[in-house]
Amino acid sequence: MASIVIDRIRKSFGAFQALKEVSLTINDGEFVSLLGPSGCGKTTLLRIIAGLETATSGDVHIGDKSVIGLPPKDRGLAMVFQNYAVFPHMTVYENVAFGLRMQKAGDARVKAQVEKAAGLLHIEQYLDRYPNKLSGGQRQRVAVARALAVEPKVLLMDEPLSNLDALLRLEMRTELKSVLQSAGTTTIYVTHDQTEAMGLSDRIAVMHNGVVEQVGNPVEIYNHPATRFVGGFIGNPPMNFIKVPVSNGRVSAGSEQLAAPKETGNEVILGLRGEAVELAPLPQGLEMKVRVAEPMGSHLLLTGSIHDQPARVILPASETVKSGDTIGLKLDRDRITWLSAESGKSYRSSQPENHLEYPA
Ligand SMILES: Nc1ncnc2c1ncn2[C@@H]1O[C@H](COP(=O)(O)OP(=O)(O)OP(=O)(O)O)[C@@H](O)[C@H]1O
Numbered sequence: 001m002a003s004i005v006i007d008r009i010r011k012s013f014g015a016f017q018a019l020k021e022v023s024l025t026i027n028d029g030e031f032v033s034l035l036g037p038s039g040c041g042k043t044t045l046l047r048i049i050a051g052l053e054t055a056t057s058g059d060v061h062i063g064d065k066s067v068i069g070l071p072p073k074d075r076g077l078a079m080v081f082q083n084y085a086v087f088p089h090m091t092v093y094e095n096v097a098f099g100l101r102m103q104k105a106g107d108a109r110v111k112a113q114v115e116k117a118a119g120l121l122h123i124e125q126y127l128d129r130y131p132n133k134l135s136g137g138q139r140q141r142v143a144v145a146r147a148l149a150v151e152p153k154v155l156l157m158d159e160p161l162s163n164l165d166a167l168l169r170l171e172m173r174t175e176l177k178s179v180l181q182s183a184g185t186t187t188i189y190v191t192h193d194q195t196e197a198m199g200l201s202d203r204i205a206v207m208h209n210g211v212v213e214q215v216g217n218p219v220e221i222y223n224h225p226a227t228r229f230v231g232g233f234i235g236n237p238p239m240n241f242i243k244v245p246v247s248n249g250r251v252s253a254g255s256e257q258l259a260a261p262k263e264t265g266n267e268v269i270l271g272l273r274g275e276a277v278e279l280a281p282l283p284q285g286l287e288m289k290v291r292v293a294e295p296m297g298s299h300l301l302l303t304g305s306i307h308d309q310p311a312r313v314i315l316p317a318s319e320t321v322k323s324g325d326t327i328g329l330k331l332d333r334d335r336i337t338w339l340s341a342e343s344g345k346s347y348r349s350s351q352p353e354n355h356l357e358y359p360a
Pocket residue numbers: 013018036037038039040041042043044045192
């Protein structure tokens with residue numbers, strides 16, 4: 001069993017609190033991304049799990065035991081970091097074998113494991129080469145193969161694809177997902193790239209200023225962000241946030257009336273995904289002034305304003321809206337996120353703060 005329980009972890013650097021109280025459970029075999037902007041604490045949390053950094057308080061369990069106080073090598077995990085250090089003076093074979101040799105594995109086991117990992121990462125044909133004869137993507141594969149060769153219970157990865165160009169990155173992302181799915185490794189993956197997190201993860205923990213703002217599967221997080229920060233960070237274009245007046249518990253969207261959540265005051269924020277709208281003839285629908293219309297081939301991207309607030313929506317490529325037009329937008333009611341005008345938190349979010357569950 002290689003679940004990971006992060007229990008109320010705090011980390012301060014002097015007076016600065018890098019992690020405020022982070023709790024998160026990663027189930028056995030699950031792929032969880034820590035996603036957030038630079039400086040939110042992702043790497044610090046990963047380093048605490050790895051044993052490379054000491055928490056100010058809190059506990060980390062891997063499997064059924066606390067690993068606080070254990071050195072990294074005794075935690076049963078493997079790591080792949082951004083600067084995927086492959087050893088230049090060793091062949092690919094010896095690079096992949098490195099962790100096994102450290103464990104004093106016998107030659108037969110080393111050979112079997114190296115061949116298996118090399119097969120998974122499609123680097124069998126390079127085993128005799130030195131890393132300087134490999135491309136960046138191939139070296140990246142060697143680093144991942146080296147981590148997988150020891151069959152770790154837990155794999156920690158920190159921006160492992162960030163040194164690759166865009167196309168290679170996309171290719172490696174798909175490979176990585178397929179390899180880790182078949183190996184059944186519990187994985188924690190640090191990234192600030194939302195597309196990468198969405199594509200790879202079973203669940204994503206969105207971090208901001210040293211706290212986890214939401215944990216959920218990619219679709220939940222995309223459709224039901226718990227906070228304004230999460231809705232703005234995930235999605236391209238980001239979610240639109242339009243502050244609108246509430247009157248008698250209702251919000252007008254042109255001739256349509258929408259029932260607002262009961263808890264709202266005189267104002268509420270409508271969180272609208274750019275594609276969760278349809279073109280409607282005025283005066284029906286919410287009025288949008290289109291400043292720029294960009295035909296993207298697959299869709300039409302419109303940038304402008306709704307209620308004098310910036311907005312970006314996506315319509316089918318076949319629509320013929322032009323820059324300067326004023327249009328009506330019919331909203332998909334099931335896809336509206338209602339957020340508090342004061343706190344920026346979603347009303348329908350059932351996510352308790354510091355959500356914590358221990359595996360049975
Ligand atoms: N050793 C340290 N001493 C002082 N401050 C630190 C130290 N390590 C990290 N920090 C601070 O803690 C905060 C979180 O850093 P961390 O590296 O975890 O962020 P991150 O989310 O991984 O960002 P990035 O994507 O840029 O790596 C940052 O403000 C950083 O400056």
